Amino acid sequence: MFVREICDPVTQLKGAKAGTLTEKALSQLGVATIGCLLCRYPRGWEDRSRLVPLKDFRTGPVCTIVRVIAHYWFYTGKTRTLKVFIEDATARACLVCYNRAFMEHQLVVGETYLVYGDFTFKYGEIRSSVFTVEPVSGDVDISAVRQMLPGQVLPGQILPIYPLTKDLRMANMRSLVKQALDIYLPIIEDEVPQSIRERYRLLTKAQALQAVHFPQSMKDLEKAKKTIIYEELFYLEVMIGKRAQAKRNNRQTPPQDAETARKTETAAPDLQKMLLDRLPFSLTTGQQEAVAEINKDMDGPYPMARLLQGDVGSGKTLVAFLAALKAVEKGGQAAIMAPTELLAHQHAETAAKLLEPLGVKVAFLTGNIKSKGRNQLLKNLMSGAVDVVIGTHALFSHDVCYRDLRLVVIDEQHRFGVIQRQAIMAKGGSLESGAIPDLLMMSATPIPRTLAITVFGDLDVSVIKGLPPGRQPIITHLARESSEESVYAFVRERLKEGAQAYFVYPLIEEGELDLKDAVSMKERLEKEVFPEYKIALAHSRLDEEEKRRTMEAFRQGGIHILVATSVVEVGVDVPNATCMVIEHAERFGLSAMHQLRGRVGRGTAQSYCFLVYSDNYTEVAKTRLMVMRDHSDGFVIAEQDLKLRGPGQISGIEQSGYIRLGLADPVEHAAILEKARADAFAMLEADPGLLLSDHRCVAEALSRAPPFTDVGV
Ligand code: ADP
Ligand code: MG
Numbered sequence: 001m002f003v004r005e006i007c008d009p010v011t012q013l014k015g016a017k018a019g020t021l022t023e024k025a026l027s028q029l030g031v032a033t034i035g036c037l038l039c040r041y042p043r044g045w046e047d048r049s050r051l052v053p054l055k056d057f058r059t060g061p062v063c064t065i066v067r068v069i070a071h072y073w074f075y076t077g078k079t080r081t082l083k084v085f086i087e088d089a090t091a092r093a094c095l096v097c098y099n100r101a102f103m104e105h106q107l108v109v110g111e112t113y114l115v116y117g118d119f120t121f122k123y124g125e126i127r128s129s130v131f132t133v134e135p136v137s138g139d140v141d142i143s144a145v146r147q148m149l150p151g152q153v154l155p156g157q158i159l160p161i162y163p164l165t166k167d168l169r170m171a172n173m174r175s176l177v178k179q180a181l182d183i184y185l186p187i188i189e190d191e192v193p194q195s196i197r198e199r200y201r202l203l204t205k206a207q208a209l210q211a212v213h214f215p216q217s218m219k220d221l222e223k224a225k226k227t228i229i230y231e232e233l234f235y236l237e238v239m240i241g242k243r244a245q246a247k248r249n250n251r252q253t254p255p256q257d258a259e260t261a262r263k264t265e266t267a268a269p270d271l272q273k274m275l276l277d278r279l280p281f282s283l284t285t286g287q288q289e290a291v292a293e294i295n296k297d298m299d300g301p302y303p304m305a306r307l308l309q310g311d312v313g314s315g316k317t318l319v320a321f322l323a324a325l326k327a328v329e330k331g332g333q334a335a336i337m338a339p340t341e342l343l344a345h346q347h348a349e350t351a352a353k354l355l356e357p358l359g360v361k362v363a364f365l366t367g368n369i370k371s372k373g374r375n376q377l378l379k380n381l382m383s384g385a386v387d388v389v390i391g392t393h394a395l396f397s398h399d400v401c402y403r404d405l406r407l408v409v410i411d412e413q414h415r416f417g418v419i420q421r422q423a424i425m426a427k428g429g430s431l432e433s434g435a436i437p438d439l440l441m442m443s444a445t446p447i448p449r450t451l452a453i454t455v456f457g458d459l460d461v462s463v464i465k466g467l468p469p470g471r472q473p474i475i476t477h478l479a480r481e482s483s484e485e486s487v488y489a490f491v492r493e494r495l496k497e498g499a500q501a502y503f504v505y506p507l508i509e510e511g512e513l514d515l516k517d518a519v520s521m522k523e524r525l526e527k528e529v530f531p532e533y534k535i536a537l538a539h540s541r542l543d544e545e546e547k548r549r550t551m552e553a554f555r556q557g558g559i560h561i562l563v564a565t566s567v568v569e570v571g572v573d574v575p576n577a578t579c580m581v582i583e584h585a586e587r588f589g590l591s592a593m594h595q596l597r598g599r600v601g602r603g604t605a606q607s608y609c610f611l612v613y614s615d616n617y618t619e620v621a622k623t624r625l626m627v628m629r630d631h632s633d634g635f636v637i638a639e640q641d642l643k644l645r646g647p648g649q650i651s652g653i654e655q656s657g658y659i660r661l662g663l664a665d666p667v668e669h670a671a672i673l674e675k676a677r678a679d680a681f682a683m684l685e686a687d688p689g690l691l692l693s694d695h696r697c698v699a700e701a702l703s704r705a706p707p708f709t710d711v712g713v
Helices: 021-028 034-039 142-146 170-187 194-199 205-213 218-249 258-266 271-278 285-299 316-329 341-358 371-383 418-429 449-455 481-496 518-529 544-556 590-597 619-630 634-645 670-686 693-704
Strands: 044-047 062-076 079-087 092-097 112-122 125-135 158-161 305-310 333-337 362-365 388-391 405-410 438-443 460-464 475-480 500-504 535-538 561-564 577-583 608-613
Touching (some): 021 170, 170 205, 205 218, 218 670, 218 693, 271 316, 271 341, 285 316, 316 438, 362 371, 475 481, 481 500, 481 608
Parallel strands (some): 305 438, 500 561, 500 577
Antiparallel strands (some): 112 125
16 A cells, blocks of 8 residues: 555544544644655654753753752742753753743652753853653663763654644654554555665665654664655656656647648748848857757657746847747747736837848737727737737637647746646647647746756756846945935936936835835935936836836836836846846845846946845845845856745745645755656656556556646646
8 A cells, every 4th residue: 555545544543533632633734544644744853862961052952861959949920930950960950940830740859851952051050941851761771871971872762743733732643653653554565666766775665654753863864854755756757757748649730721831831931040130149159059949849749848047138038039930930820928018018019120020920919908909919810910929918818819829938937827827828729730839938037957847847948048248247236225325326427328227116105114115216316316317107006008108218218217116127128227226125035136137237338236225124135135246147046045035935836736745845855856857757768658567666656646636837
C-alpha cells in the first residue's frame, strides 16, 4: 500500500476516538485518515540528543541535564511565581515558572531532570522561562551526566514538533503518529524505483517515514528528509514529464484550406528578415539566440511552450514581434496580450510602426473598445483580415474567434493567473484546425531557472542575456526624505538638458497613512518645485483614454514630468526619460523597484534612479534599498527577493498549486530538483509506458494515488 492510500480513519487510534476534541482538532487540520496523518511531517524537531552544559547555552533551545537545588517564590503584582534554581557541573541557572505553579511538584529538590529550553543571561543569572522538563530516564548514566560530558548523545531523543491547534496537544499528536507508524509501517510500499534509491542511497519509504517522525539521530533525520524531498520532486517532475508527453502527442496539423494556401503563397517569404533590415540597429546576441530558439520551436512538429526571460529593457517586445511575423509567414495569426491597457496600447503603436510597412495587418483590442469598431474587428479576426492583434485579456473573451491563431504571446506573464493562461490556450485548441497554438510567455521578473521549470512545468526557457549596446548603467542613489530638495535640484538640471522624469508614490490620494501621495505631490511639484515644467498624472483610477493621452504626450515630450503610482511599473518605454524618483521607496518591494527603475536607462543618455526613503523603515526595507543600490542585474535582484520573501510569495507561484509539497522547496533544493527532473525525464524517455519492473511502482503510484493533479501552465 502507498502511504497516501491508507484510508483508515484516525479515529481507530487511541486518543482520537470519534467525538473527542482531538478528533475534531485533527479534522480541522484536514487530517481524517491515517495516510494523511503520516504525511503531515513535523515542522521542526527538538534535538534533545546532544547535551549542552549550562555555561555553554546559546541562542535557540538547548538540552541539558541538571539537578534542582532550591525553590523560591516571588511576586509580580498579586501573582505568586515559582523560580527553580538548577545546576550542573558547569554553572547555576534558574527556571522561571510563569503561570506554572504546579512545577513545584514536578521539579523536586535534589532530583535530576532533562531540561529543554531557551536560555538567556539576564539580571545577572542564566535563566529560562520557556522550557520543558522530564525526569531523567533509567538508561542515562547519571554519573557521566553529572560530569556533563559535552556532546554526549542520548539515543531516541529527537522529538517531532507538529503544527497544532488549540485542542490538539503535542503529546497527543506524537502518540498518534507513533501508533500509526507501529501499525502501518510494515505494509507501506516504495514509490521511487529501486535503481534510483540505490544510486542516491535513499531510505525506503517506510524507513523514511519512521525517521522523519522519530529519528534516531540528526544524521538519520537528514537521510529521511533527503529521501522525502527527492521523492516529492521526482513525482512533481514525473507529472510534468507526463504532461509534456501528452502534449507532444497532440501534433500540430496546419489547416490547408484555400484561404491558407492563398496566404502562404502571397505572404512575403521572409517577413522577419524584412523587419530586421528596416531596423536602425541589429539584434543583440541574446535576442538573436532567443529568436533562433523560437523559430526552431515554431517550425517543429510540437506546439511551442516557451518562457522568454529578459531583464527590463533587454528588448523582449521586438522578439515577440519577430515571433508574430513567423506565425504570419506561415499563414496564421498572432495575438499579443499585455496586462494593462497602457502597455497594450504602447505595443500596438510600436507594432503599427514596425509591422504595417511590411504589409502585416495590426489591430488593437481591449475591453474598452465598444460596439461598432469592436464588431468589425471581431469580423476581421474571424475572416483573417487581421494578422496580428494586440490587447489585454479581452483578446480572449468568449465572443472573440480567430480564423487561425498560431501564436499567443503573453507579455509580463507573471501578472496573469493560471486560469487566464488556460483560457487563452483553450482559444487556440478549439479552432477548427484543432491545433494548439504556439505559446510564448515573456517576463522581466526573472525567476531562477530551476523554479521556472517547476512552476511552469514543461516550458522551455530562453534567457536574453545583456542589454542593447550603448546603454549606460543606471546610477542609483539612496536619499533620506530630508534631503529631497537636493534630489529635486538634481532632476531640475536634467530637465534643463531636455530630459524627462518620473516621480512615483505609493498612494494615489491622501489617505490615513502618513505618506506622500501622487495627487497631492503633483500639485506641490507643479506649484512649488517645478513651476516651469509641464507635469501630468498617471494612476489606475484615471480613465483609460486619459491615461493613454497622457502617456502619448509624455512619450512625445510634451509632458516633462510624469507623476505616477506603480502603474508605470510594467513595460512603459520612453527612452528620453532619464530620471526615476521613487518616494517612500521603503514601501516598495524589490521587484516593483527594479521594474520601476527599468523605466529609465532605455536610451543612450546616462540615467539616474533616486530611492527616497523616510525614517520609518524596517530592517527588511533597509536590506531591499541596499540590494537596489548595489545591484542592477534583475536575476540577482530576483534571487535576493526570493531570499527575503520566500518562494511562496512570488506572484504566479501561489496560484500554481505547488504548495502541496511537504518538505521540498524548489528554491532551497534546486540541486535535488535538477537531479529529480533528469531522472524522471530519462525514465519517461526510456520507458514511456512505465512497463519495466523497476518503474512499476511509479506506474502504480500514478494510477492508484497520484500526488499532483494540476501541474503546469
Ligand atoms: P523589455 O524587454 O523591457 O520589454 P523593450 O522591448 O521595451 O524591453 O525594449 C526596450 C527598448 O530597447 C525599446 O526602446 C527598444 O526599441 C530598444 N531595443 C530593443 N532591441 C534593441 C537592440 N537590439 N538595439 C537597440 N535598441 C533596442
Ligand atoms: Mg516589455
